[in-house]
Amino acid sequence: MKPVSGQERLARAGLTRLCEPGDRAVRRCVFAEGHVAAHERLRAERPDLPDAASDLRRIHALGGRFLCPGDDEWPTRLADLERASKTGPDGRAGEPYGLWVRGPARLATATQLSVAVVGSRSATAYGVSVAGRLAADLADRGWWIASGAAVGIDRAAHEAALDSERTVAVLANGVDVAYPPENAALLRRISRCGLVVSEVPCGVTPRRPRFLIRNRLLAALSLGVVVVEAGVRSGALNTARHAALLGRPLLGVPGPVTSSLSAGVHQLLRDLPEARLVTRAPEIVEEVGRIGELADPLFGQGSARDGLSGALLAVLDAVPARRWALVATIAESARLHAPAVRAVLVALERHGLVEESAGGYRLTPLGRAPSNDPSHAPAGSAGESGRRVAGA
Amino acid sequence: MKPVSGQERLARAGLTRLCEPGDRAVRRCVFAEGHVAAHERLRAERPDLPDAASDLRRIHALGGRFLCPGDDEWPTRLADLERASKTGPDGRAGEPYGLWVRGPARLATATQLSVAVVGSRSATAYGVSVAGRLAADLADRGWWIASGAAVGIDRAAHEAALDSERTVAVLANGVDVAYPPENAALLRRISRCGLVVSEVPCGVTPRRPRFLIRNRLLAALSLGVVVVEAGVRSGALNTARHAALLGRPLLGVPGPVTSSLSAGVHQLLRDLPEARLVTRAPEIVEEVGRIGELADPLFGQGSARDGLSGALLAVLDAVPARRWALVATIAESARLHAPAVRAVLVALERHGLVEESAGGYRLTPLGRAPSNDPSHAPAGSAGESGRRVAGA
Numbered sequence: 048m049k050p051v052s053g054q055e056r057l058a059r060a061g062l063t064r065l066c067e068p069g070d071r072a073v074r075r076c077v078f079a080e081g082h083v084a085a086h087e088r089l090r091a092e093r094p095d096l097p098d099a100a101s102d103l104r105r106i107h108a109l110g111g112r113f114l115c116p117g118d119d120e121w122p123t124r125l126a127d128l129e130r131a132s133k134t135g136p137d138g139r140a141g142e143p144y145g146l147w148v149r150g151p152a153r154l155a156t157a158t159q160l161s162v163a164v165v166g167s168r169s170a171t172a173y174g175v176s177v178a179g180r181l182a183a184d185l186a187d188r189g190w191w192i193a194s195g196a197a198v199g200i201d202r203a204a205h206e207a208a209l210d211s212e213r214t215v216a217v218l219a220n221g222v223d224v225a226y227p228p229e230n231a232a233l234l235r236r237i238s239r240c241g242l243v244v245s246e247v248p249c250g251v252t253p254r255r256p257r258f259l260i261r262n263r264l265l266a267a268l269s270l271g272v273v274v275v276e277a278g279v280r281s282g283a284l285n286t287a288r289h290a291a292l293l294g295r296p297l298l299g300v301p302g303p304v305t306s307s308l309s310a311g312v313h314q315l316l317r318d319l320p321e322a323r324l325v326t327r328a329p330e331i332v333e334e335v336g337r338i339g340e341l342a343d344p345l346f347g348q349g350s351a352r353d354g355l356s357g358a359l360l361a362v363l364d365a366v367p368a369r370r371w372a373l374v375a376t377i378a379e380s381a382r383l384h385a386p387a388v389r390a391v392l393v394a395l396e397r398h399g400l401v402e403e404s405a406g407g408y409r410l411t412p413l414g415r416a417p418s419n420d421p422s423h424a425p426a427g428s429a430g431e432s433g434r435r436v437a438g439a
Numbered sequence: 440m441k442p443v444s445g446q447e448r449l450a451r452a453g454l455t456r457l458c459e460p461g462d463r464a465v466r467r468c469v470f471a472e473g474h475v476a477a478h479e480r481l482r483a484e485r486p487d488l489p490d491a492a493s494d495l496r497r498i499h500a501l502g503g504r505f506l507c508p509g510d511d512e513w514p515t516r517l518a519d520l521e522r523a524s525k526t527g528p529d530g531r532a533g534e535p536y537g538l539w540v541r542g543p544a545r546l547a548t549a550t551q552l553s554v555a556v557v558g559s560r561s562a563t564a565y566g567v568s569v570a571g572r573l574a575a576d577l578a579d580r581g582w583w584i585a586s587g588a589a590v591g592i593d594r595a596a597h598e599a600a601l602d603s604e605r606t607v608a609v610l611a612n613g614v615d616v617a618y619p620p621e622n623a624a625l626l627r628r629i630s631r632c633g634l635v636v637s638e639v640p641c642g643v644t645p646r647r648p649r650f651l652i653r654n655r656l657l658a659a660l661s662l663g664v665v666v667v668e669a670g671v672r673s674g675a676l677n678t679a680r681h682a683a684l685l686g687r688p689l690l691g692v693p694g695p696v697t698s699s700l701s702a703g704v705h706q707l708l709r710d711l712p713e714a715r716l717v718t719r720a721p722e723i724v725e726e727v728g729r730i731g732e733l734a735d736p737l738f739g740q741g742s743a744r745d746g747l748s749g750a751l752l753a754v755l756d757a758v759p760a761r762r763w764a765l766v767a768t769i770a771e772s773a774r775l776h777a778p779a780v781r782a783v784l785v786a787l788e789r790h791g792l793v794e795e796s797a798g799g800y801r802l803t804p805l806g807r808a809p810s811n812d813p814s815h816a817p818a819g820s821a822g823e824s825g826r827r828v829a830g831a
Binding site: 173176177300301302303304305309310313316317323324325326327330 | 565568569692693694695696697701702705708709715716717718719722
């Protein structure tokens with residue numbers, strides 16, 4: 048998929064200012080006339096609103112960016128929203144026109160192995176503790192934690208994943224708006240070392256319907272949704288239902304049957320046949336790792352390394368754990384041709400085992416996890432490279 | 440099915456003394472030669488043990504009885520054990536040779552609408568409270584609660600159901616043996632107003648393998664098994680697996696994921712596809728009412744009355760709520776012939792809606808529950824009869 052033209056990019060940015068993400072009339076108009084014409088028409092109606100160029104200047108001034116489908120950093124998984132909008136109930140919002148993003152991580156990489164952890168704002172101490180524990184354990188395993196930056200469960204999940212710098216906040220307002228106000232410091236931290244993402248431009252404040260539209264984006268960006276605590280009317284159940292509609296694993300963490308804040312989760316586990324009960328991070332990885340672009344053997348036997356083919360393993364063993372290495376260096380170390388190594392690295396990155404920067408590639412924590420299968424241990428290299436972290 | 444002969448009854452009683460319920464060699468012998476010959480052979484080997492006549496005198500002295508397949512009071516559902524023993528792993532114990540019983544209730548009636556509520560001996564305050572609440576709510580709805588008379592969850596379930604005098608203790612020892620000693624008073628109360636049942640004669644003390652054999656009987660006597668709290672090695676999970684093998688609904692009550700005493704229940708809900716999460720008594724009734732001899736419409740729509748045919752409903756409306764009425768009186772009130780009314784009353788008793796004594800029939804709490812379907816409300820009769828209890 049090619050990046051969109053500069054003119055279309057500007058139109059897409061403008062559309063996120065001029066209409067709500069789920070607006071059906073605008074979607075029909077875009078479908079019929081294209082982004083540029085649709086944007087011009089809407090723009091003529093609302094000359095009072097900031098124009099796309101000024102919104103783009105504003106996000107750049109914050110060190111952020113505006114992403115469009117076709118960009119390297121665009122998560123291809125979001126196309127599922129377009130499919131769901133066509134087969135599902137009329138008027139469901141499709142793929143975003145674009146995403147406003149702050150933070151140092153690449154969105155496509157972050158969401159490659161990401162799980163949404165969501166739940167009630169009025170969480171109990173039990174829920175907060177469980178959400179934090181699960182998020183920390185998942186982040187330790189190389190997974191990114193996506194959530195909605197609300198108080199309660201969302202906040203506990205973000206905070207726990209911040210230690211590993213692996214968290215994505217998906218907002219219903221502009222990425223520069225501190226909402227809810229009590230999470231202002233949390234959002235600042237996430238935008239410095241994780242990712243803050245929104246479908247609406249800077250300065251836009253949250254409104255009730257935007258939360259529901261945001262929930263679909265949160266579900267679509269993740270490989271699965273984990274609901275930790277939710278009353279029977281919690282918005283977290285809306286995110287969960289979006290996950291089910293998108294074919295993402297929908298996981299519920301049980302709690303005391305005497306707690307009204309677990310009642311929504313229990314209802315979900317009883318009513319939706321696709322919902323699965325989970326209690327620990329490895330169970331979540333087992334469920335979520337089953338789908339998406341990940342190969343089954345990658346997650347079937349405890350360690351991400353198990354079941355990798357010889358070439359993949361040779362390249363993986365040549366990627367440094369902490370410092371960055373260029374493809375040529377890795378190829379030399381693995382005794383393979385550079386073009387083959389480059390292809391393997393792309394596959395390994397898709398599997399969340401390596402990450403890329405301007406300096407080349409290095410292992411992710413998931414890539415550093417030792418194999419459980421002794422036949423995969425390269426003779427003599429473990430102690431030497433120091434990459435097989437005990438207990439990782 | 441006819442009652443067994445006096446000679447076979449004596450042989451069956453003797454077999455329960457001379458061999459363990461699951462003894463394969465004895466079962467083969469019984470299958471080949473019949474109960475009488477098998478008993479004579481075993482008896483010759485162990486002349487030191489009490490004989491059947493003395494065991495029968497002993498149970499009668501306690502006000503109890505020895506039941507055999509074919510007796511009116513024998514639960515026909517126990518034949519499922521014979522089927523399961525043939526299709527399942529070799530050596531699984533089949534239908535009991537007989538059952539030693541104490542208590543005023545009829546075993547067949549009590550187990551017609553019965554649920555096993557089981558769980559850990561080392562239960563938490565949460566588990567004890569939830570087991571008690573579920574058992575009380577089920578007993579209020581006319582259900583009998585079966586359990587294993589252990590401390591912890593079993594005890595909480597029995598105690599809660601004792602208020603409604605609807606509990607069956609299924610023991611791994613003789614019905615006169617107070618085991619565990621701390622439940623001596625509980626067992627006395629159950630034998631006075633509920634039922635105490637065992638496969639082994641008076642005086643026999645519990646032994647470890649007998650608990651597993653007992654668990655199959657507990658599962659077989661019930662329409663479904665509810666596990667409230669269980670560690671991953673709890674014996675309650677053995678009862679749960681027996682339920683699954685017998686095709687009985689297997690229900691688990693979740694708890695905090697931080698509690699090791701809920702871990703076994705969560706594992707069950709994750710691993711066994713037939714296991715269902717439940718949180719309240721109506722959910723248990725919904726699951727358990729789906730199977731067995733109960734017609735689907737009886738439990739499909741919230742009230743047991745919904746979906747009953749005209750004749751059943753007419754008879755039901757003619758049965759008094761609290762006092763006992765003879766069949767002739769009910770027939771007169773329902774304006775139907777006595778033989779037809781008698782047949783309907785038998786069906787209603789099977790459905791747990793009426794109960795029988797020497798004084799005739801009266802409604803059970805389940806039979807007193809009002810209909811949710813206005814089309815079933817007999818015009819003008821509700822206020823008059825005073826039988827439709829508000830909020831029941």
